[in-house]
Every structure is written in structure tokens, then in C-alpha cells.
Amino acid sequence: MIGLEIHCQLTNLQSKLFCSCKANYREFEPNTNLCPVCMGLPGSLPRLNQKAVEKASMIAMALNCKTPQRLGFFRKNYFYPDLPKNFQITQLNMYGPTSIGDQGKVSIEGKDIRIRRIQLEEDPGRLIYEGASERTQITLVDYNRAGTPLVEIVTEPDFDNPRQVRIFLNILSDLLENLGVSDPTLEGAMRADANVSIEGGLRVEVKNIGSFHDLEKAIHFELTRQQSLAERGIPVAQETRHWDDKRKITISSRSKEEDEDYRYILEGDIPWVVLDSKSIEKWRGSMPESISSKKERYITKYNIPVQVADVLSSDKYYSDLFEQAHTESNAKEIANMITTDLMGLVDTREKREQSKLSPKHLSDLIEIINNGKVTRSSAKNALQEIVKTGKSVSEIVSQTGLAKISDEGELGKIITEIMSQEPTAVQQARENPQTINYLVGKVMQKTKGTADPTLTLKILKEKIST
Amino acid sequence: MSLAISALEYISNVKNGTTTAEEFIAKTLDRISKHESKVHAFISINENALEQARAIDKKIKSKEKVGAFYGMPISIKDNISVKDGKTTCASKMLQEYVSPYDATVVTKLKSQDAILIGKANLDEFAMGIATEFSAFGPSKNPWNTDYVPGGSSGGSAASVSALECVASLGSDTGGSVRNPASFCSVVGLKPTYGLVSRYGLVSYANSIEQIGPIARRVEDVALLLNHISGRDANDNTTIDGKNQDYLGEIGSGIQDKKIGVIKEMSRGAGLDKNVESAFWRAVDSFEKLGAKIEEMSLDMVEFTVATYYVLTTAEAGSNLSRYDNIRYGYQMDLEGYEFKSYISKARKNFGPEVTRRMILGGFVPSAGFAGKYLLKALKVKSKLKRQVLEAFKKFDFLISPTVPILPFRFGEKVDDPLAMYMADINTVTANLTGVPAISVPFEIHNGLPIGIQIHANTLQEKQLLQAAYALQGTTSLPGAPL
Numbered sequence: 001m002i003g004l005e006i007h008c009q010l011t012n013l014q015s016k017l018f019c020s021c022k023a024n025y026r027e028f029e030p031n032t033n034l035c036p037v038c039m040g041l042p043g044s045l046p047r048l049n050q051k052a053v054e055k056a057s058m059i060a061m062a063l064n065c066k067t068p069q070r071l072g073f074f075r076k077n078y079f080y081p082d083l084p085k086n087f088q089i090t091q092l093n094m095y096g097p098t099s100i101g102d103q104g105k106v107s108i109e110g111k112d113i114r115i116r117r118i119q120l121e122e123d124p125g126r127l128i129y130e131g132a133s134e135r136t137q138i139t140l141v142d143y144n145r146a147g148t149p150l151v152e153i154v155t156e157p158d159f160d161n162p163r164q165v166r167i168f169l170n171i172l173s174d175l176l177e178n179l180g181v182s183d184p185t186l187e188g189a190m191r192a193d194a195n196v197s198i199e200g201g202l203r204v205e206v207k208n209i210g211s212f213h214d215l216e217k218a219i220h221f222e223l224t225r226q227q228s229l230a231e232r233g234i235p236v237a238q239e240t241r242h243w244d245d246k247r248k249i250t251i252s253s254r255s256k257e258e259d260e261d262y263r264y265i266l267e268g269d270i271p272w273v274v275l276d277s278k279s280i281e282k283w284r285g286s287m288p289e290s291i292s293s294k295k296e297r298y299i300t301k302y303n304i305p306v307q308v309a310d311v312l313s314s315d316k317y318y319s320d321l322f323e324q325a326h327t328e329s330n331a332k333e334i335a336n337m338i339t340t341d342l343m344g345l346v347d348t349r350e351k352r353e354q355s356k357l358s359p360k361h362l363s364d365l366i367e368i369i370n371n372g373k374v375t376r377s378s379a380k381n382a383l384q385e386i387v388k389t390g391k392s393v394s395e396i397v398s399q400t401g402l403a404k405i406s407d408e409g410e411l412g413k414i415i416t417e418i419m420s421q422e423p424t425a426v427q428q429a430r431e432n433p434q435t436i437n438y439l440v441g442k443v444m445q446k447t448k449g450t451a452d453p454t455l456t457l458k459i460l461k462e463k464i465s466t
Numbered sequence: 467m468s469l470a471i472s473a474l475e476y477i478s479n480v481k482n483g484t485t486t487a488e489e490f491i492a493k494t495l496d497r498i499s500k501h502e503s504k505v506h507a508f509i510s511i512n513e514n515a516l517e518q519a520r521a522i523d524k525k526i527k528s529k530e531k532v533g534a535f536y537g538m539p540i541s542i543k544d545n546i547s548v549k550d551g552k553t554t555c556a557s558k559m560l561q562e563y564v565s566p567y568d569a570t571v572v573t574k575l576k577s578q579d580a581i582l583i584g585k586a587n588l589d590e591f592a593m594g595i596a597t598e599f600s601a602f603g604p605s606k607n608p609w610n611t612d613y614v615p616g617g618s619s620g621g622s623a624a625s626v627s628a629l630e631c632v633a634s635l636g637s638d639t640g641g642s643v644r645n646p647a648s649f650c651s652v653v654g655l656k657p658t659y660g661l662v663s664r665y666g667l668v669s670y671a672n673s674i675e676q677i678g679p680i681a682r683r684v685e686d687v688a689l690l691l692n693h694i695s696g697r698d699a700n701d702n703t704t705i706d707g708k709n710q711d712y713l714g715e716i717g718s719g720i721q722d723k724k725i726g727v728i729k730e731m732s733r734g735a736g737l738d739k740n741v742e743s744a745f746w747r748a749v750d751s752f753e754k755l756g757a758k759i760e761e762m763s764l765d766m767v768e769f770t771v772a773t774y775y776v777l778t779t780a781e782a783g784s785n786l787s788r789y790d791n792i793r794y795g796y797q798m799d800l801e802g803y804e805f806k807s808y809i810s811k812a813r814k815n816f817g818p819e820v821t822r823r824m825i826l827g828g829f830v831p832s833a834g835f836a837g838k839y840l841l842k843a844l845k846v847k848s849k850l851k852r853q854v855l856e857a858f859k860k861f862d863f864l865i866s867p868t869v870p871i872l873p874f875r876f877g878e879k880v881d882d883p884l885a886m887y888m889a890d891i892n893t894v895t896a897n898l899t900g901v902p903a904i905s906v907p908f909e910i911h912n913g914l915p916i917g918i919q920i921h922a923n924t925l926q927e928k929q930l931l932q933a934a935y936a937l938q939g940t941t942s943l944p945g946a947p948l
Contacts, residue, residue, distance in 0.1 A: 043547040043668045047699065047702060079787065086787035268703070
């Protein structure tokens with residue numbers, strides 16, 4: 001059995017959870033994104049960021065959680081150098097349900113993964129070990145991250161294997177992006193700990209896992225370790241283990257972390273937040289369309305194939321482009337262009353940030369294809385140019401000679417030339433008409449894709465048969 | 467020109483040219499340098515006070531807009547943050563700490579041209595009733611320097627009583643404004659929880675404490691409240707006080723008001739006989755003022771001191787855990803310590819009372835004991851609150867002696883924490899329930915002051931100050947014989 005504790009930063013918020021320092025701490029020099037509140041200076045008080053409550057509540061709703069009538073904040077007391085106040089302001093359900101959501105569920109492959117609880121809390125600062133090893137003498141603290149809004153999602157131990165974990169995390173990551181609350185691709189924006197146990201064994205918590213890729217490996221390692229212990233009749237102890245990133249194994253942390261008493265008390269500086277049904281409904285109404293609803297709409301309304309709809313809906317960048325570029329009539333072609341021609345050009349965060357493409361480029365391209373002005377393959381070349389330079393479609397067509405060659409005389413000359421260069425292929429095409437595509441390909445190559453494919457085929461057939 | 471004038475008198479004197487801010491501040495600084503060795507009300511003195519006074523006089527002369535306080539000297543308890551100066555909380559842990567920001571109340575006072583004359587002494591982190599637990603030595607009672615001035619805002623009350631300033635801001639977690647006000651024969655108000663912003667007040671037990679004004683006259687306390695109260699975006703627990711004018715109509719009297727005498731605070735074994743008889747004379751005074759008096763009972767009061775110490779130590783344990791000597795504090799060599807042993811070593815710098823409460827604070831909310839202590843205390847708190855709010859359906863005010871005992875000599879209670887804690891029995895109810903309460907000087911017994919406490923319902927400070935003003939009018943007390 002596997003359960004997860006996932007931490008997601010609300011990276012798209014302007015400010016931290018309790019002050020107006022930037023939630024996006026990544027661009028700052030160490031210890032410059034600070035104020036008395038996030039540094040926990042004597043006398044400072046937390047000011048609850050209402051936007052964070054709204055966005056966290058949307059996550060809870062998107063994960064089908066129940067929303068409490070009032071939110072409470074609690075102090076989790078423990079000493080750690082990255083924690084400015086030596087307590088973390090978080091949530092729990094000590095006096096009934098008061099965390100941002102509970103009892104949710106997500107379906108993966110027909111199986112329900114239950115969400116036990118979602119809580120809104122502050123991220124601590126960051127420890128930097130000189131020489132990047134925990135064994136070095138010097139530990140540096142950077143408090144820029146301290147107070148960043150964090151949503152912790154705790155699942156029930158409902159996963160059977162690492163593969164389900166991966167599917168779940170992909171769904172969650174797409175969901176957060178679709179809600180516009182977080183950019184999961186940012187370093188450290190999404191982190192997960194795993195609770196792993198086998199039948200008859202005690203629960204082992206695996207921490208310090210750097211990436212989702214390693215999470216899968218860590219769970220796999222831990223399951224294997226526990227099974228091999230069980231086979232030898234050795235009981236699995238309840239403990240916390242740390243993932244060793246270099247050796248790709250889990251190591252007992254040997255600390256008494258599981259015995260730690262956090263002495264939770266109510267955070268009196270933040271009064272109970274009453275969530276009336278009016279604001280809940282308002283937030284629900286302002287939530288973007290869910291991924292599954294988008295997918296459904298793409299399939300039923302535009303007759304887009306399931307696989308294309310899947311890719312399009314689960315990636316916010318693609319679906320935003322699609323929504324802005326498409327009309328009733330060109331939807332299917334826009335969808336195809338995004339998922340086939342565009343995909344390789346903007347498959348990383350950097351490429352997306354640098355891309356000069358606008359939705360209008362896409363609709364313009366489809367329009368000139370449909371008008372017969374350029375071929376599909378020319379359009380693909382144009383797309384490359386657009387992403388790089390942002391030039392308008394008409395500019396590119398006129399400058400680079402992408403206009404389709406549909407002049408029979410001009411095309412005829414090119415075809416004659418190709419046929420003279422490829423006597424064997426011509427002979428083969430005469431014997432087996434299927435192989436004529438090779439010659440079409442050669443013509444396209446020669447014309448850089450600007451030849452009208454229908455006309456090319458027609459002329460080729462005529463010339464070969466004579 | 468006398469320093470023994472009220473805030474209202476000071477303001478009118480400066481306005482009509484009888485005195486200048488510079489003259490008054492200079493005289494105040496003289497007084498401080500003359501008496502501080504005896505009283506020790508201050509931890510630090512504002513070295514720019516004279517310069518600031520001159521700047522205000524210049525504004526007055528050139529008919530520029532001047533703030534309501536016209537350069538009046540006010541002392542600030544040293545657990546309230548004032549930018550660029552030290553805010554020590556009378557603790558070794560913060561003896562070099564300089565706040566980079568002003569508390570909201572400080573911003574408000576500065577914007578009204580008050581002069582913050584100095585930072586007043588207190589029990590370390592406001593834990594105590596005598597200022598004996600200040601890491602920098604105790605303050606003395608200006609009425610008799612062999613006696614404690616009360617606490618924890620002992621420096622604030624002593625500075626006002628000793629004419630070292632006109633008024634002061636203290637903080638009141640369980641009586642820390644009212645207790646020293648009573649011991650030093652000055653007026654001290656604990657406002658409704660949330661009426662005054664706590665932003666910048668170093669937390670001890672944040673769910674029940676408030677900043678409160680201390681002055682020699684009830685009307686001065688009203689004036690200060692006018693300028694420090696109100697909602698603050700930096701403190702989510704502040705509430706809307708409706709911008710009342712607490713000073714206007716302060717002389718309305720208490721004819722036909724209903725006053726309840728809290729039996730559990732006004733009779734019984736723990737009550738000093740002299741305090742008791744003074745209190746009942748105050749009851750007579752209220753009656754003569756036209757109020758209807760009735761004795762009433764709040765049976766939960768019996769459990770309030772225990773409840774108070776469970777709740778406040780739990781919160782203190784959390785609030786003070788940030789003082790780990792890593793980000794501020796005095797220097798200590800980190801070399802050779804594992805993190806947790808470093809923390810234990812660093813925390814040895816807390817004084818005895820803070821240490822005692824931190825240990826309790828680690829215990830009462832801990833797993834296995836929270837139900838027996840913390841959660842039970844929270845239940846008493848809500849039951850007490852219901853009882854008090856119910857009482858205010860019938861009564862306008864509830865009264866008692868402020869402190870059940872007279873000021874005591876140094877060292878008399880310091881070794882008996884339980885006896886010391888019991889001295890809080892009359893004051894903690896206002897904190898646990900959030901209602902406002904004021905201490906008004908009433909008598910001097912053998913040279914030792916006795917104060918009367920009046921409670922009013924939530925946000926009824928205007929009425930409360932009217933009652934206090936009426937009682938003040940029945941007395942004619944001398945100043946401290948310093």
C-alpha cells in the first residue's frame with residue numbers, strides 16, 4: 001500500500017501567505033525577499049493572503065473535497081534552522097473539519113484514490129549545505145522561500161504500485177496548471193513524500209525525494225526492500241527513511257522524527273475564516289473548465305479524436321492556444337496542427353517562454369491552407385519561422401516563397417527533371433503504382449514542400465503512363 | 467512650570483504658549499536623570515527627544531499642522547517595537563535587538579507628534595507582577611522604593627507616577643497594565659481584545675493580550691485610546707471600534723447604572739483586609755454617584771488563575787521558541803554543537819520565570835496531556851466568557867479590587883510562584899473573556915496605593931471611562947512622594 005503527501009507551492013500568486021513579499025522567490029539573491037513578518041521578527045503578525053485561500057479552495061474543489069464551514073490555522077511547533085519562528089503555521093482538523101478541504105477523490109484507471117485532507121500552510125526557508133552534502137561543516141540558510149503559500153495534499157494509502165502514483169501525479173500536475181495556481185515545472189514547486197507498507201508490515205515514510213521520477217524509484221526500492229525482509233521473516237519497522245539521491249536507495253534516518261510531538265496549538269493571530277456558501281459558489285464559478293470537461297467537449301463538439309483531445313486538454317498551454325485560435329469550422333485542423341506540427345517546437349518551458357507564436361498565427365495558417373495558398377507541409381515550415389520570429393503569416397508567405405506551386409507548366413518542368421534523375425524509380429512506379437509516392441516525395445523535397453500535392457500526383461501519373 | 471500636570475493640561479499649555487515642548491521635555495529629562503537611579507523605570511532613553519521637541523515647537527510657531535500630542539513625552543514598554551532603537555523585552559535574549567519597524571501604536575503616536583521619551587522596564591517578556599524578573603534589574607515603586615511597582619508594565623507605571631513622562635503604553639496579558647497602575651496609584655486600561663493593534667507588540671500570550679494606556683488621569687487614558695485604537699491591516703485580530711470619541715462626554719456620570727460586585731474577587735481568604743475595606747468604601751462612593759449596586763457571583767473565577775497559566779504558558783512556549791540565538795540575540799559560538807543541543811544551550815539565556823513558563827508551555831499542549839490541561843483550560847475559558855457576557859445583560863459594570871494585596875517588598879514573593887500567581891486572580895478574567903477593564907487609584911494605605919477595578923462589556927470603553935472618571939472625581943490623592 002502506498003500513500004502520498006504532496007506539497008504544491010501556489011507559484012502563480014503575487015505574494016507570500018502572510019505578507020506582501022514575493023511568492024516567486026526564485027529570482028532573488030539569498031535573503032533579500034524578506035520582511036519582519038516572514039522573518040518572524042519579534043512583534044510581527046501574520047496577515048492572511050485571501051487570494052491564497054481562494055486558490056487553495058479551488059484545488060480542494062477540483063479534487064472533489066468537502067469544503068469546511070470555517071478555516072482554522074494551527075501552529076506546528078518544532079525546531080529547525082530553516083523555520084524563522086520555530087513553528088510552522090499550518091492547518092489540521094483538531095476541532096472538526098477546519099482545513100481547506102477533506103474527503104476528496106481522484107479516479108485513475110477506474111480506481112478511486114481518496115484524498116484524506118488538503119491544508120494551506122507556509123513553506124519554510126531553504127538550507128544549503130556547502131559542498132552540497134549533509135556531511136559538510138557549514139550549513140547556510142536562505143529565508144527567501146519562508147512563507148511561500150503551500151498546499152499539502154494527503155492521500156489515503158490507496159495506490160497499489162508506483163505506476164498508479166505516476167499517473168496520479170501527472171493528473172495532479174496538469175490540474176494545478178489548468179487551475180492557473182501553480183507552475184509545477186518550476187524547481188521545488190511540487191514535492192512528495194511517500195508512505196509505503198506491505199501487507200502485514202508497518203508503515204515506512206520515505207522523505208527527501210527530489211523528483212517525481214525518483215519518487216517512483218524510491219517506492220519501487222522500498223517495496224522490494226520490505227518484501228525481501230518479509231521473505232526472510234524479519235519484521236518491517238515503523239520508521240522514517242531518507243532517499244539517497246546518489247545511490248538510489250532509502251536509508252533509515254535514525255532520528256526519532258516519528259516520535260516528534262508538534263504540540264499543535266491554535267494560531268490565535270489568524271481568526272477563524274468563515275467560508276460562506278456565497279464565496280464558495282463564487283470561487284467555484286470562477287474556476288476554469290476542468291480537464292475532463294474540456295476533453296469531453298473537444299470530442300463531442302468538434303469531433304476531435306480521443307488521443308488528440310487528451311493531449312490538448314491536459315496541457316494548459318496547448319488548450320489555451322486552441323481556445324483562442326479555433327472557430328467552429330477550423331477546430332479539428334487547429335487541434336491537429338497543435339498536437340502534430342507545433343508540439344516539437346514548444347515542448348519545454350524555455351521554448352514556450354521564447355516562442356513568439358500567437359493564436360492568430362494558427363488560425364491564419366489554417367486559413368491559407370484551406371484557401372489552397374500553401375500546402376500543409378509548407379505551413380509546418382512556416383510555423384517554425386513564426387515560433388522563432390513572430391512574423392505574420394502573410395509576411396512569411398510573401399518573403400520566403402512558400403506560396404504553393406500550382407502552375408501546371410512550372411510543376412511539369414520540375415517533374416520532368418526529377419524523372420530524368422530517377423530512372424529506376426520511374427520504372428518501378430510503372431510496374432507498381434504504389435511506389436509513385438517516392439517520386440512525389442522527391443518533388444516535395446525539391447520544392448521545399450510548396451508543390452501542390454494533388455497536382456503533382458496527377459502530372460506524375462500522366463507522365464509515367466506515357 | 468510643573469511636571470505634575472495631565473495630558474490635557476499639557477496640550478492646552480503648549481497651545482496657549484504657557485510652555486513649549488522643548489521646555490517640558492528638557493525638564494522631564496532633568497527629572498529622569500535625577501530620579502532614575504532610584505526608580506529605574508527605563509531601559510533606554512530617547513537621545514533625540516530634545517531635538518524632536520524643537521522641531522515640534524518650530525511647527526507650532528510657523529503655524530504648521532501639529533499632531534494632537536504637541537510633543538508630549540510618552541514612555542513605551544520595551545516589548546513594543548520602536549524602529550531603530552533597542553527593543554529588549556528586558557531579556558538577555560534580545561539585549562542587542564534593534565527593530566527595523568515601528569509597532570502600529572508607535573506609528574500612530576509619532577504621527578500625532580508624541581515624543582517617545584524612552585523604553586520602559588518590564589518583567590522579562592512581560593511575565594511577572596513586580597518587574598523583579600527584568601534581566602536589567604527591577605523598577606522601584608515611586609511611593610516607596612523598597613516596594614515593587616507591580617508588573618509586568620512596572621516601568622511604565624513607575625515612569626508615569628514618578629513624573630518622568632505624562633503617559634505610557636504598557637501591555638496587559640493577565641493584568642500587566644492594571645496591576646502596576648494599582649500599585650503606583652495611576653490609571654491603567656486593558657482595552658477590549660482587538661480594539662488596539664498588537665502589530666509590533668512582542669507576543670507572550672497573543673490570544674488574550676492587549677496594549678493599554680497608563681496615565682495619571684482617566685481623561686488622559688481616554689485621549690490616548692482615541693489615538694491608538696482602530697482596525698489595522700497588519701493585525702487580523704483587530705476589530706472595528708467605530709472610531710468612538712472616548713474623551714467626549716467623559717463627565718456624563720453613572721446615575722442609575724447597574725454595578726455588580728464580583729463576590730469571588732471582593733471577599734475571602736486571599737484578600738488583604740486593608741484592600742477589602744478600601745474597596746467597600748469605593749462601593750459606597752459608587753452608590754453616592756447614583757449607581758445601583760448588587761453583589762453577584764462568577765463561580766468560574768475560582769478556576770481562572772489555573773486556566774490563565776495553562777493557556778498563557780502554552781502560547782508563550784510557542785511564541786518564544788523563535789529566540790534560538792540564530793537570527794538575533796547575543797553572540798554564542800555555534801562551533802561543536804548539534805542543532806538541538808545548541809538550542810538548549812542558547813535557551814539557558816532566558817531568566818528564571820520565562821524558563822519556568824517555557825517548561826510548562828512545553829508540557830501542557832503535549833501529546834497525552836493536552837486533553838487534561840490545554841483543552842480543559844479552553845473549556846473553562848469559554849464557560850467563563852458565557853458567564854461574564856450573561857452578567858453584562860444585567861449589569862453595566864462589574865467591579866472588584868484591582869489586586870487582592872498591597873504592593874509588597876522586593877523578594878517577598880519571588881520564591882513562591884504559586885502565591886505570586888494568585889495575585890492575578892482579579893485581573894485575568896478580563897483577558898480570558900476579552901472585555902475591557904480599568905484600574906483607578908482610590909486610596910493610599912500607609913503610603914501604599916490601592917486601586918479599584920471596573921469591567922465593562924465588549925467595546926463599552928466609552929461607558930467604562932465615564933464610570934472611572936466619576937470614581938476619580940470622588941478622590942483627592944497626593945502624588946508619589948519621590
